[in-house]
Amino acid sequence: MKVIFASMAMAASTIAIPVHAADKAPELGHWMVAISVADMDAETAFYVDKLGFKVELDTTFGPGIPVRWLVSGNERIELLKIKDSQPAPAKPAPPGHAAVQGFSQITFSTTDIEATKAALAAKGLTPALDITEVAPLGVKVMYYTDPEGNAVEIAQKVGG
Structure with a gap:
């Protein structure tokens, strides 16, 4: 019995055991944030006129859902106007906004916050x-x- 067990152990050590995709975390990168909006034009004006985004694409998705992509460098915001969408509960002003569960803000980086x-x-x-x-x-x-109360954080790394 010892010989059979030892032979099986040696054979097992020579077989390459593949790493299954489920065993490895996927490599993900940031693509965009999507915001369901009541007023596409007011939201667009804020991100374009105030934060410097540009309109990259206006289109519709599925059953006539207006979609607008805004871009700034590697950042993308997708604005969606879905018929009969419901407003979210009002969130407190930052930093209290994070007391409501779910996504709390979109964050952009800067090298000079002042x-x-x-x-x-x-x-x-x-x-x-x-x-x-x-x-x-x-x-x-x-x-x-x-304009619709979504928190926009701007962050600067400090120190090393």
Whole structure:
């Protein structure tokens, strides 16, 4: 019996055991954030006029659902206007918005948060939460809200 077991163990050690796809985490990258909106034009104006996005595509999906893609560098926002969609419950201003479960904000990065704040102020935007250092995360952040109350965080890495 010992010989059979030893032979099976040796044979097993020479067989390559494939790594199954389920055993390995997929490599994912950021593609976009989709926002269901009540007013496509007001949301577009905010992201284009205030944050510098450009309209990349206007189309429809499925049964006539208007879709607009906005882009800025590698960032993409998909605005969807779905007939009879329901507004989300009102969220508190940042940082209280994160007390409501689900996605809490869209976050953009900047290399100079003070200059970004000044540029946005020149476009008439006032932060919902002014520049705040979050030392444990190594970032400074500030928040704005879009016309429909969605939180928009702008973050700058600090230190090394």
